Amino acid sequence: MKNETQEFKWVGKRPIRPDGVDKVTGRAKFGADMHLPGMLIGRVLRSPHAHARIRSIDTTKAASLPGVKAVVTGSDFPPPPPPVWQAAGEVPVNFRDLARNVMARDKALYDGHAVAAVAATSAAIAEEAIDLIEVDYEVLPHVIDVKAAMKPDAPLLHDDLFTDGVSPKPDKPSNIAKRMEFAVGDIEAGFSKADVVIEREFTTKPVHQGYIEPHACVVDSSEDGRLFIHCSSQGQFMVRQFCARVLDVEISKVTVVPAEIGGGFGGKTTVYLEPTAGLLSRITGRPVKMVMSRTEVFRASGPTSGGATKIKIGATKDGTITAAQATLAYQAGAFPGSPIGPGCMCAFAPYNIQNVNVVGHDVVVNRPKVAAYRAPGAPISEFGVECVIDEIAEKLSIDPIALREKNAARQGTKAYYGPTFGPIGFVETLEAAKQHPHYSAPLGENQGRGVASGFWFNIGGDSSASVHINEDGTATVIEGNPDIGGSRASLAQMAAEVLGIDYDKIRITVADTSSVGYNFLTGGSRVTFASGKAVIEAANGAISELCARAAKLWEIDADAVEWVDGEARPAGDNAGDFEPMPLSTIAGASGKTGGPISGHASLNVKGAGPGFGTHICDVEVDQETGRVSVIRYTAVQDVGRAIHPGYVEGQLQGGVAQGVGWALNEEYIYDKDGRLDNPGFLDYRVPVASDLPMIDTVLVEVPNPNHPYGVRGVGEVPIIPPMAAVANAISDALGVRLKDLPMSPPKVLASLSNGGSRTPS
Amino acid sequence: MDYKAPNSIDEAVKLLAEAKGAARVLAGGTDLLVQIRAGLAKPPLVVDVKNIPELRKISTDSDGIHIGAAVSGAELGEHDEVKAAWPGVVEATELIGSTQIQGRASLGGNLCNASPAADTVPALVAAGAICIIAGPDGQREAAVEHVATGPGQTTLKNGEFVTEFRLPKKLPRSADAYLRFIPRTEMDIAVVGAGVYLTLDEKGVCQQARVALGAVAPTVLLVGDGSKAIVGSSLDDAALDRLKAAASAACNPIDDKRGTVEFRVSVAGVLAKRAALIAKQRAEVN
Amino acid sequence: MPRQHVTTEVNGEPQDFLCEPQETLLDVLRDELHLTGTKEGCSSGDCGACSIMVDGRLVCACLMFGVEAQGKTIETIEGMAEGDKLHPLQTKFLEEAALQCGFCTPGFLVAAKALLERNSDPTETEVRYWLAGNLCRCTGYDKIVRAVMDVAAETRET
Numbered sequence A: 001m002k003n004e005t006q007e008f009k010w011v012g013k014r015p016i017r018p019d020g021v022d023k024v025t026g027r028a029k030f031g032a033d034m035h036l037p038g039m040l041i042g043r044v045l046r047s048p049h050a051h052a053r054i055r056s057i058d059t060t061k062a063a064s065l066p067g068v069k070a071v072v073t074g075s076d077f078p079p080p081p082p083p084v085w086q087a088a089g090e091v092p093v094n095f096r097d098l099a100r101n102v103m104a105r106d107k108a109l110y111d112g113h114a115v116a117a118v119a120a121t122s123a124a125i126a127e128e129a130i131d132l133i134e135v136d137y138e139v140l141p142h143v144i145d146v147k148a149a150m151k152p153d154a155p156l157l158h159d160d161l162f163t164d165g166v167s168p169k170p171d172k173p174s175n176i177a178k179r180m181e182f183a184v185g186d187i188e189a190g191f192s193k194a195d196v197v198i199e200r201e202f203t204t205k206p207v208h209q210g211y212i213e214p215h216a217c218v219v220d221s222s223e224d225g226r227l228f229i230h231c232s233s234q235g236q237f238m239v240r241q242f243c244a245r246v247l248d249v250e251i252s253k254v255t256v257v258p259a260e261i262g263g264g265f266g267g268k269t270t271v272y273l274e275p276t277a278g279l280l281s282r283i284t285g286r287p288v289k290m291v292m293s294r295t296e297v298f299r300a301s302g303p304t305s306g307g308a309t310k311i312k313i314g315a316t317k318d319g320t321i322t323a324a325q326a327t328l329a330y331q332a333g334a335f336p337g338s339p340i341g342p343g344c345m346c347a348f349a350p351y352n353i354q355n356v357n358v359v360g361h362d363v364v365v366n367r368p369k370v371a372a373y374r375a376p377g378a379p380i381s382e383f384g385v386e387c388v389i390d391e392i393a394e395k396l397s398i399d400p401i402a403l404r405e406k407n408a409a410r411q412g413t414k415a416y417y418g419p420t421f422g423p424i425g426f427v428e429t430l431e432a433a434k435q436h437p438h439y440s441a442p443l444g445e446n447q448g449r450g451v452a453s454g455f456w457f458n459i460g461g462d463s464s465a466s467v468h469i470n471e472d473g474t475a476t477v478i479e480g481n482p483d484i485g486g487s488r489a490s491l492a493q494m495a496a497e498v499l500g501i502d503y504d505k506i507r508i509t510v511a512d513t514s515s516v517g518y519n520f521l522t523g524g525s526r527v528t529f530a531s532g533k534a535v536i537e538a539a540n541g542a543i544s545e546l547c548a549r550a551a552k553l554w555e556i557d558a559d560a561v562e563w564v565d566g567e568a569r570p571a572g573d574n575a576g577d578f579e580p581m582p583l584s585t586i587a588g589a590s591g592k593t594g595g596p597i598s599g600h601a602s603l604n605v606k607g608a609g610p611g612f613g614t615h616i617c618d619v620e621v622d623q624e625t626g627r628v629s630v631i632r633y634t635a636v637q638d639v640g641r642a643i644h645p646g647y648v649e650g651q652l653q654g655g656v657a658q659g660v661g662w663a664l665n666e667e668y669i670y671d672k673d674g675r676l677d678n679p680g681f682l683d684y685r686v687p688v689a690s691d692l693p694m695i696d697t698v699l700v701e702v703p704n705p706n707h708p709y710g711v712r713g714v715g716e717v718p719i720i721p722p723m724a725a726v727a728n729a730i731s732d733a734l735g736v737r738l739k740d741l742p743m744s745p746p747k748v749l750a751s752l753s754n755g756g757s758r759t760p761s
Numbered sequence B: 001m002d003y004k005a006p007n008s009i010d011e012a013v014k015l016l017a018e019a020k021g022a023a024r025v026l027a028g029g030t031d032l033l034v035q036i037r038a039g040l041a042k043p044p045l046v047v048d049v050k051n052i053p054e055l056r057k058i059s060t061d062s063d064g065i066h067i068g069a070a071v072s073g074a075e076l077g078e079h080d081e082v083k084a085a086w087p088g089v090v091e092a093t094e095l096i097g098s099t100q101i102q103g104r105a106s107l108g109g110n111l112c113n114a115s116p117a118a119d120t121v122p123a124l125v126a127a128g129a130i131c132i133i134a135g136p137d138g139q140r141e142a143a144v145e146h147v148a149t150g151p152g153q154t155t156l157k158n159g160e161f162v163t164e165f166r167l168p169k170k171l172p173r174s175a176d177a178y179l180r181f182i183p184r185t186e187m188d189i190a191v192v193g194a195g196v197y198l199t200l201d202e203k204g205v206c207q208q209a210r211v212a213l214g215a216v217a218p219t220v221l222l223v224g225d226g227s228k229a230i231v232g233s234s235l236d237d238a239a240l241d242r243l244k245a246a247a248s249a250a251c252n253p254i255d256d257k258r259g260t261v262e263f264r265v266s267v268a269g270v271l272a273k274r275a276a277l278i279a280k281q282r283a284e285v286n
Numbered sequence C: 001m002p003r004q005h006v007t008t009e010v011n012g013e014p015q016d017f018l019c020e021p022q023e024t025l026l027d028v029l030r031d032e033l034h035l036t037g038t039k040e041g042c043s044s045g046d047c048g049a050c051s052i053m054v055d056g057r058l059v060c061a062c063l064m065f066g067v068e069a070q071g072k073t074i075e076t077i078e079g080m081a082e083g084d085k086l087h088p089l090q091t092k093f094l095e096e097a098a099l100q101c102g103f104c105t106p107g108f109l110v111a112a113k114a115l116l117e118r119n120s121d122p123t124e125t126e127v128r129y130w131l132a133g134n135l136c137r138c139t140g141y142d143k144i145v146r147a148v149m150d151v152a153a154e155t156r157e158t
């Protein structure tokens, strides 16, 4: 473990975040906090049916209610764009489906699917109007469960959907949108070399990102067709592109102003309300505000896929994994596009295995279209893998960390999905976990300990930033990624480090789409890495200019000036004998030396450093009620370099909390008619403060060579290990292996009374 | 929707009676506002009873303890006398929702909302509490177990509302306890609730007991066989096993999003047993 | 239904407003008084983002009608700092990174302040249960709980 943070002045420190004061005083403006004069309130009518043909919609009564200014249905939108897949969010998007998800056209495909919307002078009137819209539905058979949806006789969601990725091309439509396969080596030969082979089936439930801020926007349309969108999202440029496509307007006519965002975790990488608000605003000529209720958030946004997985792993007696196979089926919701790809690619990626076969299926069901959720797809496949690995360790009487270490991917390992890893810190996380006092602490009665690891690629992508040097020696950084967890701080720290000025002298702004170059959204743990690189490059651009100006004042060559500790210095004795010139002096003289000083960067950033983590979890189980309490938790992760360790730790802790919720209680409960029965926090059950212990973190720093400070994305990995860590801990406590999430009390109790499913060793 | 906040019981009765059953009483609003927001209730009139002094008072006299129907959970939890005499009732009240909910939620609302999972009701029933009901014909009393008749249904007649709860005077070597099961540690609605009240003699033999269960039937159950199982015993393992079996046998639950039939039946027995043990420990020291 | 006139005190200042009887106090604070620091996360009492103090009691603004505020004293996040001096909890939340997105933060601060006013030496368990009605999806609560306990400890010292 390297720790070189001492050599930096700002990187690795914990300064107060630039937006902090606004956020602790209530001053910060989130999506729903915007208020414009003359603003109307919009509301959405949502399908009460899981699957229904929309025969007709009668809006006359609603439209004639006093105070109602517009009513729209699917037919008021431009025809959906062609079904072309584009890289857009963390998972690709198909704009035809996006448009149909925003507003149903001929069919409602899930309970909660938008079928009409109104804009009125007050929320109460808008709600009354919604009740007056009459929809004639022909209710169709529906399918909620992923395995049921794959059966040949399952109700079909789309009669034009043919399974992609099989040859010959099928002639019958199917709910299986896609089949994909990743394979290396000879899987059968691999299993035949193994002394133990364990095959298990797992299921995971769809879980919601659970951000506390519901989706919200205010859209104002001008007479010449421009749209001003004020909303909270994970990417103002994403909102701009998606709205432009769905409403068929030119991108240059759309300006998106990013509000502060109250959590996203991937769930705000798409649009739900904005195009509808835009259409309502265009029709009424007034700003329209739309905010989802919590019920709508659960019924119509997110979640991530539920999955059915089959994992088979073989190992020799010494613990060498010889073969690994996975069959995965992920629910995509009502439209294709589950994170099955990353699910397939991540499943076995932490391990160096010669023979691997992974087959994945993307399956549509009558549920809301899934959205990205932290490390999309990876937790679902890695849950089963990490449980099976634990079982193998148990069977072979090998310490579970030692077994992982024996098979761990290292620098130079070629991953089965393609790339060869550069410097990675998986082994370092395992070592740190093993050394941690938690791992050897004694356990009490009814307690158990589990470990599990996780992998996520991390991503780079397009980022732009500007650095402006102000005449008083301060600097303004303009970037384009909504700050969900302190990224303004880490970007400002890097800018301060590069410029050599105090962090306090930097103000950083998350700009609207007209004020900064294109930025891919905040997601995939890319911002501190990729936008960090853009900020660094922009700052370096400003430094070149600062050096040039100093050279001008000194009347020497620009390349005879170097930038050290925030001041221009002659580079070497030959350059001349000048006193160092601080940034503030050069900035103050900029009017005489050529005008404003700034630097800009627009990059396509490559070289994201993969992230690995290893978690240790202790649980205590009440054997009479099946209740599982997490009593101690330690998360170890290779973070490359923690620019602001406080917010890095926070990413780990938050990911763990979400993972524990996924493991123990969170789930969508549908009734027999396909209606969501628990669309609220009360019965969806995210962890509350009293459900969790302190979450210890260990930041391992194996720098990513593709970033000046070694940054790796850190936000995705921590949600991957908890499900398996909890399951393995329960197994340690009870001798019972639970394979279906959530491991809620009824399931735990039932597994105990059934004597568990522990396979005799 | 109209809103009225009368200052007296009579005024409130009049408003309610005139509305002919369409009005809703508002105490803490932690059930009512949720129902209105969700469109499940659309009352033309809401009668806020929090400005009526009798409904906000806690007092003690020779009959026992009087608790105003609109006293908030937080106020009750801060009342040392009630806490000392009826710890189970106070525990049950304090289990309702969060600190924020505690700032408003009342016993009257918990009872009259008539949820089978209401936490205070099994505790009040076990304690033998009665409630005072005001109405157009004056005052009447009812045992708490006789108020709710099914989910959302009560025996309250037009114009009637609950003004007060009365807890009996605490007897020596007696105590109550309440436990509930929820999947998380807070912010869930009871999957099962169990309240036990018992009296021991000097030797530790149980003289009388009341056992009540919540969330395992359409209304809170007073489990006669539960008291039979422990009265006359010193709450030894055999007696506790009998209690457990009796509690499980009394259940008539449903499968829903909060729990399965099987789970509720099994956990009801566990909680009854555990609550009895806590009550016993408390009774031994007072 | 005619709008009703309500007289209150908000953050130390007299404040009156008109509101429809079915409007919640949260609606009034956010939409009428433009005090948008109090957040709406669920409107059903489950998330605590709307935590405010009414007559010294911590409550959810979403579970109270605006008309019920007649004659009451209301404190919101906007009144927590004194002039340009942040409350120690606000400072500590910043110093210890006890917020990520910051959406839950006003509710947590109001709730934590109410706790410390009544209990200057809470245990970790007491802090966690007191704050159980405030959901945070970003932080895993660790840094929030620590910040509250650290403020309690520092306040006891001084």
Ligand SMILES: Cc1cc2nc3c(=O)[nH]c(=O)nc-3n(C[C@H](O)[C@H](O)[C@H](O)COP(=O)(O)OP(=O)(O)OC[C@H]3O[C@@H](n4cnc5c(N)ncnc54)[C@H](O)[C@@H]3O)c2cc1C
Binding pocket: A682, B024, B025, B026, B027, B028, B029, B030, B031, B032, B033, B034, B049, B069, B070, B095, B096, B097, B098, B101, B104, B105, B106, B107, B108, B109, B110, B111, B112, B113, B117, B118, B119, B120, B156, B160, B161, B162, B163, B187, B188, B189, B190, C044, C045, C046
């Ligand atoms: C987040 C959350 C968590 C909760 N957790 C719990 C929990 O853990 N356990 C639990 O039991 N409940 C829980 N509840 C439900 C609720 O808080 C309780 O039932 C509470 O006791 C209701 O009291 P109230 O004063 O707020 O009732 P209100 O909402 O004011 O009234 C409830 C009902 O009773 C009627 N009513 C009220 N007072 C009277 C009266 N004096 N006479 C006649 N009718 C009356 C009302 O008209 C209404 O129908 C929770 C609610 C929320 C929002």
Ligand code: FES
Binding pocket: C039, C040, C041, C042, C043, C044, C045, C046, C047, C048, C049, C050, C051, C060, C061, C062, C063
């Ligand atoms: S908005 Fe009031 S508790 Fe969630």
Ligand code: FES
Binding pocket: A212, A262, A263, C098, C099, C100, C101, C102, C103, C104, C105, C135, C136, C137, C138, C139
């Ligand atoms: S910081 Fe985002 S919800 Fe708490």
